Amino acid sequence: MLKRVYLEITNVCNLACSFCPGTRREKRFMSEEEFTALTEKLRGRTQYLYFHLMGEPLLHPSLGRFLAIAGDKGFRVILTTNGTLLGEKADTLLNAPALYKVNFSLQSFEANEGGVLSDYVNLCAAFAARAAAAGRICELRLWNRGGMESLNTGILRLLEAVFPAPWETGPRSVKLAERVFLAEDDRFDWPALDAPDRGERCFCYGLRDQIGVLVDGTVVPCCLDHEGDLPLGNLFTQELDYIMSTEKARNIYDGFSKKTAVEPLCRRCGYARRFT
Numbered sequence: 001m002l003k004r005v006y007l008e009i010t011n012v013c014n015l016a017c018s019f020c021p022g023t024r025r026e027k028r029f030m031s032e033e034e035f036t037a038l039t040e041k042l043r044g045r046t047q048y049l050y051f052h053l054m055g056e057p058l059l060h061p062s063l064g065r066f067l068a069i070a071g072d073k074g075f076r077v078i079l080t081t082n083g084t085l086l087g088e089k090a091d092t093l094l095n096a097p098a099l100y101k102v103n104f105s106l107q108s109f110e111a112n113e114g115g116v117l118s119d120y121v122n123l124c125a126a127f128a129a130r131a132a133a134a135g136r137i138c139e140l141r142l143w144n145r146g147g148m149e150s151l152n153t154g155i156l157r158l159l160e161a162v163f164p165a166p167w168e169t170g171p172r173s174v175k176l177a178e179r180v181f182l183a184e185d186d187r188f189d190w191p192a193l194d195a196p197d198r199g200e201r202c203f204c205y206g207l208r209d210q211i212g213v214l215v216d217g218t219v220v221p222c223c224l225d226h227e228g229d230l231p232l233g234n235l236f237t238q239e240l241d242y243i244m245s246t247e248k249a250r251n252i253y254d255g256f257s258k259k260t261a262v263e264p265l266c267r268r269c270g271y272a273r274r275f276t
Contacts, residue, residue: 005050052223058081078101138179203272
């Protein structure tokens with residue numbers, strides 16, 4: 001049983017953020033038929049389905065149907081969004097019983113050309129307050145320390161106007177209100193085959209706690225394989241048990257059990273260094 005599966009319902013995004021590598025893969029939106037087929041194969045393999053890897057999930061025209069299908073199959077859905085489309089999609093999200101949590105990448109405002117910071121933060125904060133009142137969890141993220149944090153002071157002031165202090169500081173996040181959290185963290189380097197080799201000593205929860213399924217059905221070990229550089233199989237044509245039992249998948253898993261990265265891509269991942 002996996003703790004989570006990242007299911008990329010689209011790899012298309014409406015922003016081009018400096019912290020996100022994007023993808024050179026063919027731009028696609030998963031069809032309802034494809035989504036139904038994949039979730040059927042993932043049923044019983046995880047409780048939590050993340051509509052995330054690349055792309056902005058709120059762009060998908062069938063988002064409401066996907067949430068309904070996921071709920072019918074017993075999944076709890078978590079999605080990560082830049083929040084810019086909440087004005088159009090807030091009701092779709094809040095009317096979906098399957099929705100469990102929404103993560104907001106607030107640092108994405110740096111790519112929101114022509115946007116007004118107060119309008120953007122207030123849009124996200126207002127949704128978070130509504131969602132929390134409806135029993136959903138919201139995490140407002142500023143994962144940009146050591147990078148584009150120049151706007152953080154203004155963002156925090158705007159959040160405090162909606163969620164008055166004092167805030168409750170926890171080990172991994174700050175509680176702004178019931179079911180509303182602020183998570184601040186360092187900017188990290190995404191894995192890429194042309195990035196510097198950081199050495200083989202490494203640990204990752206890929207294939208242990210999580211897998212990713214790209215929009216074309218390709219299964220990858222984790223949510224950071226944005227180009228599908230470590231394809232393990234394809235869930236449209238193969239079963240998950242077979243994919244996870246292949247020699248390549250077993251070598252990756254066994255390597256991390258020894259805190260060793262056996263694949264070149266994993267040796268070039270900045271995020272995985274947090275676990276060593």
